[in-house]
Amino acid sequence: MENNSRSRDGLFSISEEDVQGHIFREKDLLTISHLPEESRIIGRDEQIAQLAEEIEPVIIGYEPNSALIYGKTGCGKSLVAKYVAQLAEEEAEERGYNLAYGICDCSQSSKEASVIQTIADSMNTPTTGISVPSRGISTDEYYKRLWEILDEAYDGGIIILDEIDHLKSDDVLMVLSRANESEKIDVPLAIIGISNKIDYRNRLSERVKSSFSHREFIFDPYDSTQLEAILRNRNDAFQEGVLKDEVVPYCAALAAKKHGDARKAMNLLKFAGEYAKRKEKDEVSKEDVDAAEKDAEAERLLSLISGLSPHVKYVLKALANLTKNNKENWFRTSRIVDTYEKVCEKEGVDVLSLSGVRDCLNEVAFLSVIEGNRETGGRGVGNYKEWRLLTDADTVIRMEKLST
Ligand SMILES: Nc1ncnc2c1ncn2[C@@H]1O[C@H](COP(=O)(O)OP(=O)(O)O)[C@@H](O)[C@H]1O
Ligand SMILES: [Mg+2]
Incomplete structure (x- = not known):
């Protein structure tokens, strides 16, 4: 109390x-999601101009092209797409048009319903009187509400599907790219897909390839x-x-x-x-x-090891100490056990049995923090197993400090 x-x-x-x-x-x-102003963007003028050219008809309500942007992590894909979308929105407004802009990070929402929910929700305005609940309605109903919002409030739309390769299926891409043709909506849509994986294009089904007319951009590092x-x-x-x-x-x-x-x-x-x-x-x-x-x-x-028994940490610490204080870096289980027992004594905790220590070693080996190999010791010695740290010993020791 x-x-x-x-x-x-x-x-x-x-x-x-x-x-x-x-x-x-x-x-x-310095926040990754922060969208910097133009003067802070380096070396992407050409890509910005080309992407803008593809989508620009949508600003005044005409059918645009769509785009797929490829490139490794951190090469400015999301930045360029968001920047162009923002400029387009501003330009449309200046010319008296209403451009909808929705973005979905498909690594966060990978199912069709949640992608459409995210986009519809971000485009919705209080004036439409339409609600987009976060759950409880069918995928079809989400689409229906998205079409209603677009027809009700906008002259065109830009949809960014970031990390598009995480999508469970390419149905989303097909429905969005056919929305006009199939008379779901009267407003044109520009779709910008972004992927780190260059082979994404090969994964697209034929029906999507035929309906999704787009230009590809590959960003260099x-x-x-x-x-x-x-x-x-x-x-x-x-x-x-x-x-x-x-x-x-x-x-x-x-x-x-x-x-x-x-x-x-x-x-x-x-x-x-x-x-x-x-x-x-x-x-x-x-x-x-x-x-x-x-x-x-x-x-x-x-x-990585936070969900495991605290003894995993002691075993790792023992191996880190051995690695730091010796020239060699492979150690037999029995040697690790000796050091581990000293660690436990210092920590004031009871020790695990040999098989308990083995379990700990196997668990961290499974996580690729250490590796083990079986050695044949020859006559009279039998087989034994040796272990080696795959991360650096200081990292383990630092981790110890972080956790206390
Ligand atoms: N050309 C650039 N000029 C200024 N900042 C950039 C540039 N390219 C990337 N950045 C910054 O680097 C970070 C990662 O870029 P991002 O667009 O998220 O990469 P990607 O989507 O390709 O993984 C972001 O914070 C972004 O603002
Ligand atoms: Mg990105």
Whole structure:
């Protein structure tokens, strides 16, 4: 009772200062979903112009072309599609037309009903008097309401299906692309599909291929100069003078190695800033980028094993200690057990039996955190199993610190 009635004053004490601190000035600029203004977009002028050209008839209510955009993660696909859609919406408004704009991330909503629900909901306005409940009506009914909304309130529409390869079936694409032809609606639709997988086009069924007239765009990865420019254009996310000169080129170089991934570059910069802030530093340096990377790896590892018994952690710690303190990196089960027992003693917990430890080892091997191999020891020794850490020992030790 007492606990429940305790005042909650001070439970939420967050302030702007806590988020931005002395490191950040406008951290939102580094959020992946943030749609930057034109001056911050680097090296995609051509793609923006071409995509705009394909869809532009829809702005004044004429039948547009559709598009499929391909390219690896972080090469600006979502950014370009959203940016063009936003400009189109503004242009339409200036010319006195009403352009609907709906986007669905198919990796979040992959079933037909939820894709249509998401799009209809985002296009709906209070003036239509139509409701789009989040559940409880059939797929057909969702389509019906989408058509009603479009006919009621708009002269044309742009629909972005992001991560389109996650769709359970291509029915969505077929129905949307035939909506005019089959007289479901009177307003034209431009559909922009986006995929990381270039083979997506081969997965389209013949009936979709014939109804979905579209142009394909393939986005190249960025090089380190472009990545550097992308990051520089957002360095006002930081307070003046906080970001050391070395940081942006360093993040750009790391991300260039990872297939020129701008998402990776932006995340490195943001996480480095967060790390420096947490450590109450005055500046963000290369070391903060490295440390932030390693923390992120340790967090991934921690979340990977979070559902397993705490002994999995002790066994991993034992293997990490052995790896750190020895030249070799393969260790027999019996040696791991010895070290594991010391870890348990330190932690003040009871030890598992040999077979319990084996279970733990097998579980993390299943997750590819470690690997095992069976060795034949020869006469008198019998068979034994050796294990090796597949992640770096420091990551395991960092994970330990994160979890306490
Ligand atoms: N050419 C660019 N100029 C500025 N920022 C970019 C550019 N390309 C990507 N970004 C930024 O990088 C991040 C990832 O881009 P995104 O469009 O989401 O990639 P994709 O959809 O291809 O995976 C986003 O925050 C985006 O704003
Ligand atoms: Mg994307």
